[in-house]
Amino acid sequence: MSAAARILRGRILSFTDDPAVSGSRAYSLIEDGAVLVAAGMIEAVGEARDILSRAPRGALIDDHLGSFIMPGLIDAHVHYPQTQVIGSYGKQLLDWLRNYTFVEEQKFADPAHCARVAAFFLEELFRSGTTTAMVYCTVHPGSVDAFFAAAEERGARMIAGKVMMDRDAPEALMDTAERGYDESKALIERWRGRGRLGYAITPRFAVTSTPAQLEAAGALAREFPECYVQTHANENKAEIARVAALYPEAESYVDVYARAGLLGRRSVLGHCIHLQDSEVAALAASGAVAAFCPTSNLFLGSGLFDQARLTQAGVRIALATDVGGGTSYSMLRTAAEGYKVLQLNGQSWPALEAFYRMTLGNARALSLDDRIGSIEAGKEADLIALDPRATPSLAHRMEMARDNPEVELFALLTLGDDRAVRQTYVAGEPRKGKG
Numbered sequence: 001m002s003a004a005a006r007i008l009r010g011r012i013l014s015f016t017d018d019p020a021v022s023g024s025r026a027y028s029l030i031e032d033g034a035v036l037v038a039a040g041m042i043e044a045v046g047e048a049r050d051i052l053s054r055a056p057r058g059a060l061i062d063d064h065l066g067s068f069i070m071p072g073l074i075d076a077h078v079h080y081p082q083t084q085v086i087g088s089y090g091k092q093l094l095d096w097l098r099n100y101t102f103v104e105e106q107k108f109a110d111p112a113h114c115a116r117v118a119a120f121f122l123e124e125l126f127r128s129g130t131t132t133a134m135v136y137c138t139v140h141p142g143s144v145d146a147f148f149a150a151a152e153e154r155g156a157r158m159i160a161g162k163v164m165m166d167r168d169a170p171e172a173l174m175d176t177a178e179r180g181y182d183e184s185k186a187l188i189e190r191w192r193g194r195g196r197l198g199y200a201i202t203p204r205f206a207v208t209s210t211p212a213q214l215e216a217a218g219a220l221a222r223e224f225p226e227c228y229v230q231t232h233a234n235e236n237k238a239e240i241a242r243v244a245a246l247y248p249e250a251e252s253y254v255d256v257y258a259r260a261g262l263l264g265r266r267s268v269l270g271h272c273i274h275l276q277d278s279e280v281a282a283l284a285a286s287g288a289v290a291a292f293c294p295t296s297n298l299f300l301g302s303g304l305f306d307q308a309r310l311t312q313a314g315v316r317i318a319l320a321t322d323v324g325g326g327t328s329y330s331m332l333r334t335a336a337e338g339y340k341v342l343q344l345n346g347q348s349w350p351a352l353e354a355f356y357r358m359t360l361g362n363a364r365a366l367s368l369d370d371r372i373g374s375i376e377a378g379k380e381a382d383l384i385a386l387d388p389r390a391t392p393s394l395a396h397r398m399e400m401a402r403d404n405p406e407v408e409l410f411a412l413l414t415l416g417d418d419r420a421v422r423q424t425y426v427a428g429e430p431r432k433g434k435g
């Protein structure tokens, strides 16, 4: 972390609550605002004239005139080993896994490959304005070591874990119930409390774990309550039928995880598309999070996430890219496709709610809102500058926005991508273009 203080000047947008719940009281926008950061933390935020008048001697000033300064974006479900199978043609979930993912992930037996891909992945997230993610590694413990080392080197807040698979996968990608437990435990002990890193116990999904392995994962979750749990659920109909056949004693797919002790407030379940009412109720009662992965759900033809149904039932929701089933690292692109998925379900999604979800909403879903997700003194200085006129198309569109921030934000969401990210600050340090 650099010793020099830094001031970011621009249009400061930050949320204190969900606009779907609290309306216009849920956010603040300071048109000529500034954020003072030092030693990786936000020291002050307010009107630019006030912040500048009390700037420490020698403070650097980054002028992002006209750009929104927001908290760094958060991706709640993504696979770093899939950066070279993103955009692979054809097939739905189970075939896609076998034809592409399970071939690709075998390369992560090589630590040098892990290190190279981890670095690429983190730089790509930063280029896209994402500063925190909840990440699947592969079955190889070295894939986790490489990812955490790369995140620690860059000062980034990241959550990750070793995938556990003990059936229905290539021999080279399988552990056993016992080995999955032992290797995960060793990784937790090696990395816990280090820097800004968090561990996620990661059984890939019920198809590729035996009941014994899910029980071992549940035992880890009880032993290390500070750890997260991440897995997949109810993504695709063939997958759901397979889980029903493999777990005949369970009442439903979600019940498989409930029985193993894997549902709780620190559990994030990718997809949650085809849910029975009892599964919705179980998610709500446990506080588990459903991760909406729109580009992946469209790309793999999995189905349409029903946000209104889950919200009404009290299920916690996050937004995620799910690269490489997902097709973009950009949370802006992801939210734009999310908007379209909800439209197909007869639902709407105002821009303010989408930007809340990408920032404070996802921070809350990951129980990190005491540290990240909003711009206030004492929070960690993960910030982005988003230029609503970054491309000719955006600039042209903004001529019609009439300085209405909601119009600007919706157009930015619909037309924006990594090009709209002027700068990404990780713990106060500019990271875009540093790779």
Ligand SMILES: [Zn+2]
Pocket: 077, 078, 079, 232, 270, 322, 325
């Ligand atoms: Zn996934």
